[in-house]
Amino acid sequence: MIVLNGNEEPQKQDSYNGLTIRAPERVARRRRSWSPLPDYEASEAQYRRSLALEHKKMWHQTKVWRAVLFLLLAYALLTTVIGVPIIKMKHEDADDSSWSVNAVMGSQQPSPSGVVTLGNNMACNMWNHTNTVNSSLPYQTTLQLELPAMGDISIRSNATLDSTQSSNVTGNLTVDYDANLKSNNAQISVTMWTSTHTLQKTTLVCSADVGPNRGLSIFFPSYMSEMETIFMDIRVVLPKSVPPSSLISNFNVYLPVFAQTFRDLNAVNFNSVTIEGTVLPINVAGIRAPRISVKNMLGDISGTFNVSESLCVDTIKGSINTTITLVKPTSRPTPTTLTIDNGDREINAHVSLVSAYKTSSSPHFVGKVTTFNAPANLTVNYYPSTPPLPVYFSLQNNLARSKVVMDQKFQGTYLAQTKLAPATIHQGIENPKYNPAGSNKPRTLRADPGSSTSRSSGWIGWGKKPPNDEQSHVQVTSSLGPVDLEFGPT
Known part of the structure; x- marks a missing residue:
């Protein structure tokens, strides 16, 4: 055994001055989990990512809605500034026609069927x-x-x-x-x-x-x-x-559920007469007034009326049978108007025209007859002392037969039109005594080119057709029902 002295240290026999290689320390690893759910860090990252996407989506939607609102405001402004004047101009141009119904039909008097209140x-x-x-x-x-x-x-x-x-x-x-x-x-x-x-x-x-x-x-x-x-x-x-x-x-009479x-x-002097009912008939033997309005809903209307301004006869599911005298005073510049409206029952109207006017280029009498699903018959004749003044009459139907008869003083343009039924024009026996020129020549009926079995238009009168709308106009139109237009004795 060799014993070292206390002053002696153990000495390395060899040394290495180069780089040394040390194995890295072992890092503690997470225990492997077999759960299908993400761990905490992954879940946090996913949540932050979804918040960012949602915020971006909301910002995009807000931007889109702002753009839509801006476009709507711009559209409204342009419509107000540009569209309204254009529509107004077109409406005024349409109303310039002397045969525009709205231009010559006066407004009807208001209905008396307002709320009936118990007064003091x-x-x-x-x-x-x-x-x-x-x-x-x-x-x-x-x-x-x-x-x-x-x-x-x-x-x-x-x-x-x-x-x-x-x-x-x-x-x-x-x-x-x-x-x-x-x-x-x-x-x-x-x-x-x-x-x-x-x-x-x-x-x-x-x-x-x-x-x-x-x-x-x-x-x-x-x-x-x-x-x-x-x-x-x-x-x-x-x-x-x-x-x-x-x-x-x-x-004013407003009595629903009453027969009138x-x-x-x-012989009674009225300025305005307004009669309304609902389910029961309204019968008028005779009323004379400047303005008359008779309205029903399910009941019939029959009567004799004499008006000098306007007459309105209106029902929905009741028949209309009337004898009407339209008077045009020389003191009134606007025409005397007639409105007959029905829905599901027949219309029979005989109209006489009375006026002391001699000549005029604007219509003196305007009549509009409308129904939907029932026969309609309109007969118009001039009173013997009334000259052949300009008039405008129209009859509109949809599903049933329509017939209009104008007497021998009528001269002007005409239109008879339907879609799936015949349109017939008939000229009766002419009497030359109605010729305003005093000659013995009868009226001449001239059909426009392109007339067919379902549409016919043209002119009837004495001499040559005037170049503008200085004479009368009559038209009868329907969708599915046949239409007849007759010129001759009434």
Whole structure:
């Protein structure tokens, strides 16, 4: 054994001055997981990425909507600045035509069927007699009143087709004229029968001497059971008019679920007459006024009318049978107008034209007849003393036959047109005495080139056709129904 001295250190026998290579330290590794879900770091990264994408998408959508809003505002501005003047110019150009219906048809008077309100100046249920009768409607009441036959007179009710059933409420209105009345007042009588005493008390029959509701106003209960019934009979007798003090300015009748009968009232001076109903017929023996409007919905309209400004006859599912006299006063520059409108029932209208005018280049009478699914017949003749003045008449149908007859004084252009049915033009036997030139030559009918079995247009008159629209015009058109246009005796 060799023992070293304490002063001696162990010495390396060899040395290496170059680079040494040391193995890297072992890094602790994450335990491998077999879960399908991402780890925390991956989940955080994915979440931040989705936030960024969503923020970018929202910014893009906001930008798109801003662009859309800007385009809409720009479109509205351009439409206001450019489009409206163009449309207005076109509309004015279209209305420049002397045969434009809208240019010559005057506006019709407003409907009296506004809300009927209970005014403070009304006296209600001032019955003259109240008794009980042995019938299904045992409770009977009677009211009689007088009203000066001048100014505005209204006979209206709050009934409507929606809220008032005809099985609950029905009635009759009769308006008559009596030349033997010694008073200048209109005589109004009302008789009401009700099924219950409560119904008698809750039905208000009111009258007013002044104001917008001057006349008779009837307020039926808002609710009635199926067993409750009201029947009402209203009679109005008008005295002979002595103009101008006894002129009835506006005679307004609005009575749904009432049958309305107007006897011969030609001796009464009206300025305006407006009549409205719903389901029951309206019959007029004779009314003369500058303006007349008769409207119904499901009931028929028949009558004789004489107007000097405008006449409107309108229903939907009721027939129209009228005899009409249109008068053109020399003091009125605008034409006298006629409007007849129906939907699903026939129209028969006979029109006579009366005027003291000698010559004119604008239409003196304008008539428009419209229906949809029923036959329509229009006959127009000049009164013997009326010269062949310019007129405009049109009849429009869709599914049924249409016929227009113009008398021997008519001269002007014509159009008969349909799509899937024949259009027929017929010229009757001519009478040379109607020639305005005084010669014995009859009228000449000249068809335009290109006329076919479903469309025919042309001119009829004496001499040569004028170069502009100085004469009359008549047209009858339909979609599926045949049309007939006849020139000759009426």
